[in-house]
Amino acid sequence: MNTRYTAFGAALLATTALTASAVSAETLRWARAAEALTLDPHSQNEGPTTTLMHQIYEPLIIRNMEGEMEPALATSWEPSADDGNVWVFTLREGVTFHGGEEFDSADVVFSLNRAMSETSNFKELLSSVSEVRAAGPYTVEIVTDGPNPLLPNNLTNIMMMDEGWAMANGAEAVQDYAAGEDTFSARNTNGTGPYVLTSREADVRTVLTANSDYWGVGEFPLAVTEIVFTPIQNPATRVAALLTGEVDFIQDVPVQDLARVEEADGMGLATAPQNRNIFFGLNVGAEDLGNDNVEGANPFADVRVREAMNIAINRDAIQQVVMRGQSDPTGAMLPPPVAGWTEELEEYPAYDIEAANALMEEAGYGDGFEVQLDCPNDRYINDEAICQAAVGMFAQIGITVNLSALPRAQHFPLIANGETDFYLLGWGVPTYDSEYVFNFLYHTRTEGRGSWNGTGFSDPEMDEMIVALSSETDLDVRDAAVAELWAMAEEARIYLPIHHQVLNWGISDDWSTVVDADDQVKFKYFEAD
Amino acid sequence: MLSYILRRVFQSVLVLLVVGLVAFAMFRFVGDPVDTMLGQERTMQDIERLRESLGLNKPFFIQYWDFLVRAVQGDLGISYRQGRPVAEIIAERLPATLELAAVSGAFALIFGIVFGIFTAIRRDGFAANAIMTLSLIGVSLPTFLIGILLIYVFAVELRWLPSFGRGDVVDLGWWSTGFLTQSGLVALILPSITLGLYQMTLIMRLVRSEMLEVMRQDYIRFARARGLKDRAIHFRHALKNTLVPVITVTGLQLGSIIAFAIITETVFQWPGVGLLFINAIQFVDIPVMAAYLMLISVMFVAINLIVDLLYVAIDPRLRTDGKGA
Numbered sequence: 005m006n007t008r009y010t011a012f013g014a015a016l017l018a019t020t021a022l023t024a025s026a027v028s029a030e031t032l033r034w035a036r037a038a039e040a041l042t043l044d045p046h047s048q049n050e051g052p053t054t055t056l057m058h059q060i061y062e063p064l065i066i067r068n069m070e071g072e073m074e075p076a077l078a079t080s081w082e083p084s085a086d087d088g089n090v091w092v093f094t095l096r097e098g099v100t101f102h103g104g105e106e107f108d109s110a111d112v113v114f115s116l117n118r119a120m121s122e123t124s125n126f127k128e129l130l131s132s133v134s135e136v137r138a139a140g141p142y143t144v145e146i147v148t149d150g151p152n153p154l155l156p157n158n159l160t161n162i163m164m165m166d167e168g169w170a171m172a173n174g175a176e177a178v179q180d181y182a183a184g185e186d187t188f189s190a191r192n193t194n195g196t197g198p199y200v201l202t203s204r205e206a207d208v209r210t211v212l213t214a215n216s217d218y219w220g221v222g223e224f225p226l227a228v229t230e231i232v233f234t235p236i237q238n239p240a241t242r243v244a245a246l247l248t249g250e251v252d253f254i255q256d257v258p259v260q261d262l263a264r265v266e267e268a269d270g271m272g273l274a275t276a277p278q279n280r281n282i283f284f285g286l287n288v289g290a291e292d293l294g295n296d297n298v299e300g301a302n303p304f305a306d307v308r309v310r311e312a313m314n315i316a317i318n319r320d321a322i323q324q325v326v327m328r329g330q331s332d333p334t335g336a337m338l339p340p341p342v343a344g345w346t347e348e349l350e351e352y353p354a355y356d357i358e359a360a361n362a363l364m365e366e367a368g369y370g371d372g373f374e375v376q377l378d379c380p381n382d383r384y385i386n387d388e389a390i391c392q393a394a395v396g397m398f399a400q401i402g403i404t405v406n407l408s409a410l411p412r413a414q415h416f417p418l419i420a421n422g423e424t425d426f427y428l429l430g431w432g433v434p435t436y437d438s439e440y441v442f443n444f445l446y447h448t449r450t451e452g453r454g455s456w457n458g459t460g461f462s463d464p465e466m467d468e469m470i471v472a473l474s475s476e477t478d479l480d481v482r483d484a485a486v487a488e489l490w491a492m493a494e495e496a497r498i499y500l501p502i503h504h505q506v507l508n509w510g511i512s513d514d515w516s517t518v519v520d521a522d523d524q525v526k527f528k529y530f531e532a533d
Numbered sequence: 534m535l536s537y538i539l540r541r542v543f544q545s546v547l548v549l550l551v552v553g554l555v556a557f558a559m560f561r562f563v564g565d566p567v568d569t570m571l572g573q574e575r576t577m578q579d580i581e582r583l584r585e586s587l588g589l590n591k592p593f594f595i596q597y598w599d600f601l602v603r604a605v606q607g608d609l610g611i612s613y614r615q616g617r618p619v620a621e622i623i624a625e626r627l628p629a630t631l632e633l634a635a636v637s638g639a640f641a642l643i644f645g646i647v648f649g650i651f652t653a654i655r656r657d658g659f660a661a662n663a664i665m666t667l668s669l670i671g672v673s674l675p676t677f678l679i680g681i682l683l684i685y686v687f688a689v690e691l692r693w694l695p696s697f698g699r700g701d702v703v704d705l706g707w708w709s710t711g712f713l714t715q716s717g718l719v720a721l722i723l724p725s726i727t728l729g730l731y732q733m734t735l736i737m738r739l740v741r742s743e744m745l746e747v748m749r750q751d752y753i754r755f756a757r758a759r760g761l762k763d764r765a766i767h768f769r770h771a772l773k774n775t776l777v778p779v780i781t782v783t784g785l786q787l788g789s790i791i792a793f794a795i796i797t798e799t800v801f802q803w804p805g806v807g808l809l810f811i812n813a814i815q816f817v818d819i820p821v822m823a824a825y826l827m828l829i830s831v832m833f834v835a836i837n838l839i840v841d842l843l844y845v846a847i848d849p850r851l852r853t854d855g856k857g858a
Binding site: 039041042044047048049050122125126128129179180186187190191205206207208209234235236237238240241242244245247248250382410411412413414416417420432434444449450451452453455456 | 562563564565566568569570571572573575576577578579580582586611614616617618622625684692695696697698699800801802808809811812815817
């Protein structure tokens, strides 16, 4: 009996010693609400998954924490002198994967083709690519079906895998859920990135250690030598973990806890505007709305009603009361870092109930009407509260809004299936270009485009101009077209912008970083204080 | 006896099948998994393709049938969220939940009985009244609030205990345990109290009222008249007779401790099956939801079956088929 207790005590001591030594000064313990869904870099095009992938794998071109494009596995890229439909990428030499394999053009051809395959979630970003070919061991040519000046923008999240490793392990194909089996690449990694995966237990703990053979040693701070990632879903627990020092860095501080984190010793907040817009969408296309009390007509089809609603939203009140100052009210349908954004677009109309009521009167809805607003309650910062505030504002111009707040898994299908007349949506622009917004939110809904346009809006002239954007090589002409499209979009007023979200990272004083507008942390840029 | 057991087993299987059917009928109201599985850049074509290949366009009873056919072959499918076999994920998560349930069950039982006896014996004492009042708080406060309150006091303010997670675990191959490391044991304290508090107050009140009832019985009075010591009366005579209903209730509550660990696990980021289930709901991960619900119903049905059979073993009056069949 006694010996057993001694052995138990010894085991206890040993494990305590182990844990104590494992946490050294260079270890950064990181928590956020969401977990990465898979380790396959081409399977899920979704924020938290991409963030984890960025530590392990690398794209040809990377966006640094300031949002600027920077060479990663490609050192330079330019349109081919002979053929306007071809982009030529020169690759970095002497790069090896974590498994020791050498990186060359065959890997790029393989990875891009993999990302373009049917079951990849990244294929839409590469929809203009018709062929990828190796023009030498360190040169790759990407052929597009027409000139595509913005192709490099679409490559910043497309990770490079080793062809030989993937082939040897049967991981050529991206995870296919319907096939009923998991793929090797969903559990194992082999990238060229600054960190190597040491252990992973999904939803519990993922440990990454610095890659000593990383090509960027000396070029980047690389102050973090070990990353311990734990998802903590409950916001109160997440903040508590930061306050107690059990984690060093959390990516999503709830707005009500900002002051606590700011005032606490040994930690602070890093804040920046996020690349994400929050807005209402209106069903303008239907003959008659399914969720209103107006028979035989669609009040939203009248632009005067839409304008009235636009000036009935008190954006400043939403910012101050609902968001506690943590948002940038806007009249624009795109965040500031995106090409095509102007200060004129950003300006939002003054809150004016009288003018709004006059417009409603003019449109023949002086007595108002009743309509349902569909709102997510677990997707954006205070999403449901924004909708609640809006209900009161629209009531002032006679519109009785019935709020229906649902979890995201039920809310987004309403937009996809065209079952909502009035909805809240948020939109980030990962390519940093207006074309992305036009493609998904303004183009007529077809098989390939307009998949997030739940408004029923369709303007053949705009569609034509949107399609033409993708192959316009003259940047001045393109900029003019973008400006014209935004003018047309303003006039159409199918969306009512509310604000841009603001990101708040809570971080221990031992570390410092710039806040990435896409909420994509790249730990190689972190500096020790 | 045999035919009774067979009948009960048959009824249990029927209950399981109905639970599954209801679950599958409900899944469509949880949302659409396709939207969370495809990224922001999905087209209408992608949505249609994935729905088709996952069989989500089929009526729910056909989806249920497909699930059953695969499940009896031992294949629970692939998680939509993690892309790994469901059986493997559940096997990985079950130890965390079972250890938490065992510790909070033990906590509830020990403290429940001790406090129950104490409040029954010292009925009008100050301490007994204080415990009774506090237990009222334990019953009426929702679990997540108790959890957050405990985190605030013991983790944030006092810095005694960790606020989340399971600490370091030792992997025994088929079982990962937190019992063998200091951080693992320390991490168990707050979640166990949170999860076991309600059961503890329940047991405490049960013991107290049973004890008070027994103390009024004639044989206790006679025992006193015989001049027995208080200690002997309380523990040898009274307590023994209060334990029968306590054991029954505890057994039945064990199932609910495991099933209702969901909230505690979410608050403490405890990596058990409850947290897995919450994530599955948010993602509309149908294979995981289906497997979890089946697992929980198997557990409840099994516990009830065992309790029923025990009753029969204990009480001969229940053996209705004793003569005829």
